[in-house]
Amino acid sequence: MSAAAETFEFQSDVQQVLRLVIHSLYSNKTIFLRELISNASDACDKLRFEALKQPDLTGDQQELRIDLSWDKNARTLTVSDTGIGMTRAELIENLGTIARSGTRAYLDALEAGQKADAQLIGQFGVGFYSAFIVADRVAVTSRRAGSDEAWTWTSAGDGRYTLEPAEQATRGTTIVLHLKDGEDEFLDGWTLRSQVRTYSDHIGFPIRMPVEKDGAPTDEFEVVNQASALWTRPKNELSDADYQAFYKHVSHDFGDALAWTHNRVEGNQNFTSLLFVPAKAPFDFGGERDVRKGLKLYIKRVFIMDAAEQMLPNYLRFVRGVIDSDDLPLNVSRELLQNSRGVEKLKAALTRRVLDLLERIARDEPEKYLEFWKAFGATLKEGLAEDPANKDRLAKLLRVASTHANERDTLISLDDYIARMKPGQSAIWYLTADGWNAARNSPQLEALRGRGIEVLLLHERIDEWMIGYLDSYADKKLKHVAKGEFSADELGDAGSETATREAASKDAQPVVDKLKAALGDTVKDVRVSRRLTQSPSCLVLEEYDMALHMQRLLKAAGHEVPAAKPILEINPSHPLLAKFDGETDDARRGDLAFLLFEQAQLAEGAQLDDPAGFVRRMNALLLGG
Numbered sequence: 001m002s003a004a005a006e007t008f009e010f011q012s013d014v015q016q017v018l019r020l021v022i023h024s025l026y027s028n029k030t031i032f033l034r035e036l037i038s039n040a041s042d043a044c045d046k047l048r049f050e051a052l053k054q055p056d057l058t059g060d061q062q063e064l065r066i067d068l069s070w071d072k073n074a075r076t077l078t079v080s081d082t083g084i085g086m087t088r089a090e091l092i093e094n095l096g097t098i099a100r101s102g103t104r105a106y107l108d109a110l111e112a113g114q115k116a117d118a119q120l121i122g123q124f125g126v127g128f129y130s131a132f133i134v135a136d137r138v139a140v141t142s143r144r145a146g147s148d149e150a151w152t153w154t155s156a157g158d159g160r161y162t163l164e165p166a167e168q169a170t171r172g173t174t175i176v177l178h179l180k181d182g183e184d185e186f187l188d189g190w191t192l193r194s195q196v197r198t199y200s201d202h203i204g205f206p207i208r209m210p211v212e213k214d215g216a217p218t219d220e221f222e223v224v225n226q227a228s229a230l231w232t233r234p235k236n237e238l239s240d241a242d243y244q245a246f247y248k249h250v251s252h253d254f255g256d257a258l259a260w261t262h263n264r265v266e267g268n269q270n271f272t273s274l275l276f277v278p279a280k281a282p283f284d285f286g287g288e289r290d291v292r293k294g295l296k297l298y299i300k301r302v303f304i305m306d307a308a309e310q311m312l313p314n315y316l317r318f319v320r321g322v323i324d325s326d327d328l329p330l331n332v333s334r335e336l337l338q339n340s341r342g343v344e345k346l347k348a349a350l351t352r353r354v355l356d357l358l359e360r361i362a363r364d365e366p367e368k369y370l371e372f373w374k375a376f377g378a379t380l381k382e383g384l385a386e387d388p389a390n391k392d393r394l395a396k397l398l399r400v401a402s403t404h405a406n407e408r409d410t411l412i413s414l415d416d417y418i419a420r421m422k423p424g425q426s427a428i429w430y431l432t433a434d435g436w437n438a439a440r441n442s443p444q445l446e447a448l449r450g451r452g453i454e455v456l457l458l459h460e461r462i463d464e465w466m467i468g469y470l471d472s473y474a475d476k477k478l479k480h481v482a483k484g485e486f487s488a489d490e491l492g493d494a495g496s497e498t499a500t501r502e503a504a505s506k507d508a509q510p511v512v513d514k515l516k517a518a519l520g521d522t523v524k525d526v527r528v529s530r531r532l533t534q535s536p537s538c539l540v541l542e543e544y545d546m547a548l549h550m551q552r553l554l555k556a557a558g559h560e561v562p563a564a565k566p567i568l569e570i571n572p573s574h575p576l577l578a579k580f581d582g583e584t585d586d587a588r589r590g591d592l593a594f595l596l597f598e599q600a601q602l603a604e605g606a607q608l609d610d611p612a613g614f615v616r617r618m619n620a621l622l623l624g625g
């Protein structure tokens with residue numbers, strides 16, 4: 001270390017990431033080479049892009065390439081590139097901190113759960129720090145394109161790094177790994193070559209290695225990869241392994257992709273797209289941050305920008321990949337992309353490709369589709385609201401629980417439902433509820449269950465909102481079991497059943513009137529239920545009211561919600577209603593009326609307005625008062 005070297009501390013998270021990377025990825029240690037080559041390739045892409053606006057950035061050194069060399073005596077491995085390079089400030093910013101939000105919580109969860117396996121830490125994106133799996137000292141010398149200063153960043157991965165001025169004749173970055181004892185396999189040309197061919201063949205820039213003579217590297221370099229953009233190569237020349245390796249490069253995912261679609265389109269628009277569906281959601285997926293990354297826009301093979309936001313609808317934000325357009329101008333800006341009709345068309349075409357792919361998986365590989373659904377189903381559901389043009393296709397891709405299996409994880413499609421519909425049944429029935437148990441045990445389901453009619457159980461937060469955008473599917477209306485009145489037709493009832501019910505309803509009129517009087521304006525109405533067969537009462541809403549649990553959720557989140565009062569439906573054949581009817585004491589009758597209302601609230605998952613009052617009323621009833 002020279003006198004001019006300054007010492008810096010790593011940001012605290014870095015140390016933890018390093019520890020996890022080194023320990024959990026040791027068995028996959030060759031990953032470091034992929035990561036360093038991947039970073040070098042990104043740096044070349046960035047330079048090519050910046051040089052579009054500033055051609056003199058490339059100077060005399062036009063060639064973009066990555067060199068890999070080794071020195072057995074010094075026990076070093078060197079990866080260098082002629083990419084964009086880093087300034088002193090960028091070295092500090094990029095190699096001493098971790099920019100992804102949520103990192104700390106994720107790391108703590110990993111360590112607490114003792115689950116720091118390769119898959120998990122890999123998902124997090126290991127990047128540059130993976131160099132420390134095999135090296136006990138790493139020196140990064142870099143010179144930013146357009147600058148004549150170079151700096152060397154050095155660290156032993158022990159919490160500190162140093163920075164000092166350096167000499168480097170040309171732009172780019174050189175990373176020297178001082179290998180740990182026992183890592184000699186990376187000082188072998190044959191091993192390195194085979195690693196590069198297996199994992200980095202798809203890199204679009206030449207990766208060069210020294211030609212060997214008598215087992216030793218010479219000064220002459222040769223290109224060891226294909227060095228052509230993978231998506232420009234014919235499909236039949238590419239293996240699954242090629243696609244998976246490329247996926248890891250574009251997505252920074254450590255695991256494999258679930259599926260991909262690779263297409264060349266010629267005609268009005270000319271473009272190539274290669275789109276991947278990941279197998280697992282990244283750890284920070286879901287929020288708005290970072291999620292719009294992942295689709296790289298190239299124009300005539302030149303990387304332009306990450307343009308997921310302009311090129312894919314928000315509900316497909318899990319898709320990763322590349323689009324390479326022949327038509328867009330090389331100087332395209334984000335603003336231009338936002339307002340271009342050509343881009344709208346591209347977006348529609350890409351959306352179609354992804355939906356085609358998902359449909360194909362759903363049809364041919366249902367197990368795999370469920371895996372996809374587990375990771376990204378909730379995101380895809382947003383599409384019903386966001387993309388009316390593809391509503392039918394998205395509805396077909398929907399998977400939900402239902403009363404048929406009555407298991408939370410046994411999911412069915414709307415087509416499965418339709419295939420099981422009863423003769424005469426006209427609607428697709430569903431229930432939305434706040435949680436699985438509230439859904440499957442809801443009293444609202446009794447009559448339909450009794451008739452063997454299946455009901456979709458929508459118990460996730462997004463469901464109430466999502467289903468609001470889907471009023472019919474395949475010419476069948478979707479109906480909420482807790483909203484509106486059931487008609488005999490919808491239930492598939494015969495005329496005689498309807499007549500019996502009407503008679504019972506008439507008989508129960510005095511009970512209904514007494515309940516109305518007792519409950520006053522707590523409820524909108526009281527009526528005899530067609531829904532209930534076992535429970536004494538339940539709450540229902542008008543056809544277009546917002547579900548009660550949704551009203552509660554919005555209120556809790558501080559929104560103004562127009563209060564939609566529920567209707568109390570009763571089952572006159574239940575003994576509790578007979579007891580209510582026979583009660584002569586006014587106070588006790590009032591208590592019973594409120595208990596009927598409150599237990600319906602509880603069954604529906606609501607919190608009571610007056611829990612202490614409920615307890616008092618219930619105790620009075622239990623004691624036979």
Ligand SMILES: Nc1ncnc2c1ncn2[C@@H]1O[C@H](COP(=O)(O)OP(=O)(O)OP(=O)(O)O)[C@@H](O)[C@H]1O
Pocket residue numbers: 035039040043081083084085086094095124125126127128129173252
């Ligand atoms: N060879 C290089 N040339 C120029 N910049 C580089 C180079 N290697 C790394 N960087 C910079 O350092 C940053 C951090 O790299 P690192 O590999 O840790 O993370 P990443 O590539 O952003 O994402 P991931 O963690 O998913 O790999 C990069 O985003 C880039 O800006």
